[in-house]
Amino acid sequence: MTSTLYQQIQExxxxxSGLWEQVWGEHLHHGYYGPEGNLKKERRIAQIDLIEELLxxxxxxxxxxxxxxxxxxxxxxxxxxxKFNANVTGITLSPVQVSRATERAKTxxxxxxxxxxxxxxxxxxxxxxxxxxxxxxESCEHFPNKIKFLQESYRVLKPGGLFLMATWCHRxxxxxxxxxxxxxxxxxxxxxxxxxxxxxxxxxxxxALAGNVSFTNIRTADWSKAVAPFWDVVIDSAFNxxxxxxxxxxxxxTIQGALSLGLMRDGYQRGLIKFGLLCGDK
Numbered sequence: 290m291t292s293t294l295y296q297q298i299q300e301x302x303x304x305x306s307g308l309w310e311q312v313w314g315e316h317l318h319h320g321y322y323g324p325e326g327n328l329k330k331e332r333r334i335a336q337i338d339l340i341e342e343l344l345x346x347x348x349x350x351x352x353x354x355x356x357x358x359x360x361x362x363x364x365x366x367x368x369x370x371x372k373f374n375a376n377v378t379g380i381t382l383s384p385v386q387v388s389r390a391t392e393r394a395k396t397x398x399x400x401x402x403x404x405x406x407x408x409x410x411x412x413x414x415x416x417x418x419x420x421x422x423x424x425x426x427e428s429c430e431h432f433p434n435k436i437k438f439l440q441e442s443y444r445v446l447k448p449g450g451l452f453l454m455a456t457w458c459h460r461x462x463x464x465x466x467x468x469x470x471x472x473x474x475x476x477x478x479x480x481x482x483x484x485x486x487x488x489x490x491x492x493x494x495x496x497a498l499a500g501n502v503s504f505t506n507i508r509t510a511d512w513s514k515a516v517a518p519f520w521d522v523v524i525d526s527a528f529n530x531x532x533x534x535x536x537x538x539x540x541x542x543t544i545q546g547a548l549s550l551g552l553m554r555d556g557y558q559r560g561l562i563k564f565g566l567l568c569g570d571k
Contacts, residue, residue, distance in 0.1 A: 294431075294433060294485065294487055295382060295409070297485040298382050298383075298431055298485045299382045299383050299384070301484070301485045302361075302381065302382065302383035302385065302386055303383050303384065303385040303386075306361065306362055306383065306385055306386050306389065307385070307389070310362055310389070313332065313333070313336075313523075314333050314336070314364075315361075315362055315363065315364035315367075315393065316333065316336040316337070316340075316361075316364035316365070317361040317362070317364060317427070318336060318339065318361075318364075318365075318426050318427045318455075319336070319339055319427065319516040319519045319564065320332055320333075320334075320335025320336045320338065320339055320516065320518075320519045320522070321335055321336075321338040321339035321342050321512075321515050321516060322335055322515060322516065322517075322518045322519070323515060324514065324515055325514055325515070326514040326515050326516070326517050326518050332519075332522050335519070335522075336364075337368070339426075339455075339516070340365060340368055340369075340426070342515075343426070343453065343455060343566065346510060346566065346568075347451065347453045347508070347566075347568040349422065349451065349453065351373055352369070352373045352375050352421050352422040352451075353373070353375050353376065353421055354375065354376050354378075354419065354420045354421050354422075354447075355369050355370070355373070355375050355376070355377045355378070355420060355421070355422045355423075355424055356377075356378050356379075356380070356413075356415070356419070356420040356422070356423045356424065356442075356445060357369070357377055357378065357379040357380070357424050357425075357426075358380055358410050358423065358424070358425040358428055358438075358442070359380070359381060359410065359425055359426065359427065359428020359429075359431070360379025360380060360381050360386070360390060360405060361379075361381060361386055361390070362386050362389040362390045362393060363379055363386075363389070363390030363391075363393050363394060363403070363405060365379075365424065365426055366378075366379040366390065366394075366403055366405070367390075367393060367394060367397055367399055367403065369422075369424065370399050370402050370403050371397070371399065374402075375402065375422075376402050376403075376404075377402065377403050377404075378403075378404045378405075378406065378415070378420075379403065379404070379405045379406070380405075380406050380407070380408035380410065380413070381405070381407065381408075382407060382408075382409070383407070384407055386405075387405045387406065387407055390403075390405040391403075391405050410425075410428065410432055410438050410441065411432060411433075411434055411437045411438055411441060412441070413441045413442075413444070413445050415445045416445070417444050417445065418445070418446070418447045418448065419445045419446075419447070420445055420446055420447060420450060421446070421447050421449070421450040421451070422450060422451050422452075422453065423442045423445065423446055423450070423451070423452045423453070424453050424454075425438075425442070425453070425454040425455070425456070426454075426455050427455060427456060427457065428456070429454055429456035430456050430457040430484075430486050430489050431485065431486055431487070432487070433487040433488075435490060435494075435495065435498055436498045436501065436502065439452075439498055439499055439502045439504070440502050443502050443503065443504060443571055446571040447571070448571055449570065449571065450570070450571045451568060451569075451570055451571075452499075452504060452567075452568060452569050452570075452571070453566075453567075453568045454495075454566070454567045454568070455512075455564065455565070455566050455567075456489075456495075456564075456565055456567075457486075457489050457562060457563075457564065457565075458489055458490060458491050458492050458495070458562070458563040458564070458565040459473070459477060459489050459490065459491055459561060459562065459563065460473075460491065460560055460561055460562075460563055461491045461492065461493050461563075462491055463493075473561050476552070476555075476556060476559075476561060477489070477556075477561070479552055480552050480553065480556065480562075483552065491563070491565075492509050492511060492563060492565035492566075492567070493509075495509070495565060495567050496509050496567060499567060499569050503571075504569030504570065504571065505569060505570050505571075506569060506570045507567065507568070507569040508566075508567070508568050508569070509565065509566060509567050510565075510566040511563055511564065511565060511566075512564045512565075512566060513557060513560075513562070513563045513564045515564070516564045517554075517557040517558070517564075520550060520551075520553045520554035520557065521554060523550055524550045524551065524554065
């Protein structure tokens with residue numbers, strides 16, 4: 290991971306995580322609004338539902354040692370630790386997030402079963418065959434080398450372990466779908482700039498990469514419809530005087546991210562942005 294990108298991601302989450310937690314809570318990811326995206330839900334319930342639906346989709350019924358790649362302030366990590374009575378290690382590039390996740394674990398009485406570290410997902414500081422579940426919820430879009438992340442995830446998984454990922458993608462491309470248009474490329478470039486992303490790829494490309502890494506029983510799904518309403522809810526919540534005041538003190542990257550929420554909403558509406566799921570066994 291390049292030092293410039295590393296710094297951009299770290300600074301973005303160092304600056305924005307506290308505000309997000311105050312406004313939205315501990316889960317820094319989409320919500321789930323039913324297969325067609327037409328169910329009305331309280332926003333935090335929708336985020337919990339996304340975790341449960343992912344586990345159900347991948348048929349995860351138990352896990353003892355879990356790696357949460359891109360753990361944020363520990364939302365998924367603590368949820369999974371409690372649900373499965375598991376030991377969970379969370380990694381992020383943000384020292385601010387590590388500190389807050391550790392505090393939250395102590396408050397929840399889960400400090401002995403969780404560990405949060407600043408670490409690079411492309412060079413995981415763990416031994417081979419360490420985890421029976423590698424979980425990555427909306428972090429792979431930040432990684433400049435997708436196949437290296439998949440290789441590292443495969444390496445640290447125990448034989449028989451499961452890899453489960455949900456990430457931002459762009460629409461499929463190819464002979465049938467056609468190449469990305471210049472306008473689509475420009476739209477994606479704005480998203481990359483605002484949210485500190487190097488690039489995203491399509492879900493079929495992820496599937497091919499996972500196969501090359503030797504994952505087996507690979508399954509994918511497009512949940513774009515199910516999560517797309519999330520951005521309208523986020524935009525609505527931003528039109529709040531208290532939030533606006535807090536934004537003013539959060540720094541330019543956070544302000545820019547808030548001002549650009551429509552990029553993601555519009556990306557879903559035009560079919561450019563996709564919410565892709567992938568799981569596979571070692």
